[in-house]
Amino acid sequence: MKYDIIIIGAGAAGLMAMKELLADGYRVCMLEAAPNSGGRIMTLKEKGFKTPVEAGAEFIHGNLPLTLSLLQYAGIPFEPVEGKMITVHKGEWDPGQEHEEHWAKLMKTLRKLKKDMTIRTFLGEYFPGTEYKELREATRRFAEGFDLADTGKASILSVRKEWEHEEQMQYRIPGGYCQLTDYLLRLCRRRGGKIYFNSCARNIHFEKGKVLVKTRDKLKFEASRLIVTVSAGVLRSGMLHFNPGLGAHQAAIRQLGFGSVIKFLLQFKNPFWKGRGIGFLFSDEPIPTWWTQRPEKNNLLTGWLGGPAAAKMSSEKEGSLLQLALGSLASLFQMKGAELKSQLSHYKIIRWEKQPYILGGYSYNTIYSEKAIEVLTQPVEDTIFFAGEALYTGEFQGTVEAALQTGLEVAKKIRKMDK
Numbered sequence: 340m341k342y343d344i345i346i347i348g349a350g351a352a353g354l355m356a357m358k359e360l361l362a363d364g365y366r367v368c369m370l371e372a373a374p375n376s377g378g379r380i381m382t383l384k385e386k387g388f389k390t391p392v393e394a395g396a397e398f399i400h401g402n403l404p405l406t407l408s409l410l411q412y413a414g415i416p417f418e419p420v421e422g423k424m425i426t427v428h429k430g431e432w433d434p435g436q437e438h439e440e441h442w443a444k445l446m447k448t449l450r451k452l453k454k455d456m457t458i459r460t461f462l463g464e465y466f467p468g469t470e471y472k473e474l475r476e477a478t479r480r481f482a483e484g485f486d487l488a489d490t491g492k493a494s495i496l497s498v499r500k501e502w503e504h505e506e507q508m509q510y511r512i513p514g515g516y517c518q519l520t521d522y523l524l525r526l527c528r529r530r531g532g533k534i535y536f537n538s539c540a541r542n543i544h545f546e547k548g549k550v551l552v553k554t555r556d557k558l559k560f561e562a563s564r565l566i567v568t569v570s571a572g573v574l575r576s577g578m579l580h581f582n583p584g585l586g587a588h589q590a591a592i593r594q595l596g597f598g599s600v601i602k603f604l605l606q607f608k609n610p611f612w613k614g615r616g617i618g619f620l621f622s623d624e625p626i627p628t629w630w631t632q633r634p635e636k637n638n639l640l641t642g643w644l645g646g647p648a649a650a651k652m653s654s655e656k657e658g659s660l661l662q663l664a665l666g667s668l669a670s671l672f673q674m675k676g677a678e679l680k681s682q683l684s685h686y687k688i689i690r691w692e693k694q695p696y697i698l699g700g701y702s703y704n705t706i707y708s709e710k711a712i713e714v715l716t717q718p719v720e721d722t723i724f725f726a727g728e729a730l731y732t733g734e735f736q737g738t739v740e741a742a743l744q745t746g747l748e749v750a751k752k753i754r755k756m757d758k
């Protein structure tokens with residue numbers, strides 16, 4: 340069958356675009372390399388965990404319009420995250436005022452900054468000297484942890500907005516984020532969309548108004564247009580071969596920032612952290628960031644390592660990574676490693692760089708991203724379109740909201756072209 344539109348990728352962006360285009364009456368099919376939908380929304384339902392757990396996206400970072408309206412429309416409940424944000428520095432929990440004062444000064448300088456530069460250049464230029472050594476370290480840890488950024492490439496102006504909104508309300512979806520993509524998938528099917536799982540797109544031949552996609556299993560799909568929603572990591576990897584080549588688009592792909600992340604899900608028999616009101620812990624341990632499931636009563640601790648450190652550790656053996664995680668917790672809670680290990684009932688470590696159809700975590704803006712995104716959001720020959728979280732230009736970068744927004748945008752663009 341010949342389709343109007345083929346979409347590659349059943350993540351948030353692809354499903355959102357598909358739902359919109361089906362509603363407009365287009366005949367749409369979707370190719371997804373994995374056996375299921377969701378992409379980086381990956382809720383695990385394993386026996387060893389007390390409840391479904393999030394290997395990928397977990398939080399709704401603020402009052403995000405599209406995500407929250409979809410959840411409300413679908414009747415999927417979400418709840419505010421609770422607990423204190425605690426910094427642990429050199430074994431000291433919530434170390435005094437100095438950190439706060441320096442951070443306030445950094446934000447003040449940042450607000451006045453006009454010219455873009457990398458985070459590393461900014462720190463070196465405006466906060467040199469030994470008195471700011473801790474600030475430079477803390478800022479690097481924050482940029483790597485939260486944004487997965489390489490501070491030698493990431494744009495300081497683009498993180499400014501996000502760092503100002505740090506204190507926003509956060510939510511979780513009890514039962515799992517997958518309920519959102521399951522809902523979108525159901526809508527697409529109900530509207531007649533055809534979805535092919537285990538179908539890894541490989542070769543794309545195109546000319547104006549005509550696309551032929553061949554999968555790894557040599558299946559062929561034809562359409563008038565194609566929307567590609569794979570991650571920046573997959574785009575960069577060359578997994579998709581375009582014929583003819585993409586020229587400026589290919590060059591733009593290389594300018595995007597795409598970080599690495601390792602997520603640690605540790606289920607314990609007893610909540611040894613209880614009584615301290617912990618929501619999040621930010622530390623200088625090898626696995627620096629940890630969080631609880633508050634307000635849910637669950638003996639799960641989640642560890643997070645992002646940015647270049649995660650890229651470096653992604654090839655380590657699972658046993659070494661577990662040791663590192665337990666060692667970090669033992670140091671934070673001043674417990675013996677063996678005691679902690681005996682408390683562990685189940686675990687999962689997800690190295691996102693090794694996920695074969697994702698190849699990383701999420702995007703951050705380099706000093707070249709703005710121009711690159713401008714190029715990539717223009718279709719090639721009015722036929723090949725790109726969407727996905729890496730192509731979002733608003734203030735919620737690297738999120739599910741970003742992915743959904745780009746899915747909506749690409750559908751709008753196609754609708755407008757055909758008017």
Ligand SMILES: Cc1cc2nc3c(=O)[nH]c(=O)nc-3n(C[C@H](O)[C@H](O)[C@H](O)COP(=O)(O)OP(=O)(O)OC[C@H]3O[C@@H](n4cnc5c(N)ncnc54)[C@H](O)[C@@H]3O)c2cc1C
Nearest residue numbers: 348350351352372378379396397398540727728738739742
């Ligand atoms: C560990 C982690 C934690 C995160 N935490 C949060 C969070 O708390 N809150 C938040 O809002 N966001 C979070 N994010 C980011 C969020 O998950 C992503 O921004 C969003 O899910 C991306 O959606 P997407 O549709 O753009 O891409 P994807 O979800 O990557 O979808 C692309 C799809 O394309 C498929 N694909 C790839 N190659 C091919 C091919 N050749 N042929 C066919 N199909 C292919 C993939 O299998 C995938 O399903 C997190 C991400 C990670 C990795």
